[in-house]
Amino acid sequence: MKTVFLFLMLLLTFSSCKKSESAAEENISAMKLPPKEDMAASVAYEVVNKNAPQKSEDKTIEQKIIKTGNLRFETRDLETTYNQIQTAVKNYNGTIQNDTEGKDYQSIFKNITVRIPSKNFDLFVKEISKGVAYFDNKEISSQDVTEEYIDIDARLKAKKILEARYLELLKKANKVSEMLEIETQLSAIREEIEAKEGQLRYMQNRVSMSTVTIEFYKNVAEESGVTVSYGAKIWNAIKSGFFGISSFLLGLLEIWPFIIILSFIIYFIRKRFKKKTT
Structure with a gap:
């Protein structure tokens, strides 16, 4: 009886070991190719964790401010005012993006759009305002896009990490179907990366170069006197x-x-x- 009992105990122990080994193999095989949603979630979690220790340093991040100006005023001499604006544009390293002129029933006018480095924005506006008695319209606006810039930059970093993960999977893939699926995902991720990089470049351009629209005019009636x-x-x-x-x-x-x-x-x-x- 003791021999039979020992034999049964050994048989049960062996079968339980086999079951645990097969369960472990199934878990390992399931971890080789995680679903796309799980991978994206893990990448987002990693990016958040990497940025978390730097929250105390956010105060030192350079602010992203978009400055724009819109000026309209009357002048006694169109040519003199135009030369004054051109000189100010050269002195403050700006460029004239658009230059139009025209005439209506009551006045002759010029309309100029200038791109000026943001660091010179205030000095440029002050320079072209010399000699202006009053403005028909003067709008100066500053838009803070720091939070939006940081958000797009973080999303871009997450997409690049996700791209690197898929590239690692592509190296390990053996089946053609797996390769094609990974290439499809990589193509979509790369399009999103290019779009985010374009947004950042556009935003950075608007931050570094301010836009000033200047319209100045001369009343036609002044040419022949007051009346x-x-x-x-x-x-x-x-x-x-x-x-x-x-x-x-x-x-x-x-x-x-x-x-x-x-x-x-x-x-x-x-x-x-x-x-x-x-």
Whole structure:
């Protein structure tokens, strides 16, 4: 009896060892290729943990401020004011991005868009404001995008870590189906990385270079004095009427084929109508 009992005990111990070994093998095989969601979660957790000790250093992070200006004012001499702005642009290492001019019923105007280094923004605005009695419009705005910049930068770092993980899996992959799946994931991750890098470059450009829009004008009435005589008004009205007639005649010349066709149609209609009445 003792021999049989010992034999049964050995058999049960051996079977339990086999079960534990097979369970361990299943767990190891399951850990080789983690799902994409689990991998992304682990990467995000790692990035958060890496950034956590640096929270005390966030106070020293350089602020990202986007500065913009919009100025509109009247001037007595358009050319002098324009030269003054050009000189200020050169002195403060800026560039003229857009330069337009025009004339309406009451004034002649110029509109200039300037990109200026943000460190020189205040000095530039002060320089071009010299000699201006008052502004019709003066808007200076500063937008703090530090938090948004840090957020995009953190997301970019997480995507790069995720890309490195998938590259490691690609080296270990043996099946073609696994390789294709990993390549698909890598392609999507790389597109997201490029998009985040583009956002950061655009934001950094707007932070480093401020935009100032300047519109200045001169009233046309000042050329002939404070008031305009009644005779000058009559002469201007006659000229306007002459130009109106000229424009009307030019318009008729542009549509002369349609006028001829319409004349023929009216002629035949009237001729038919006369035949019916007779």
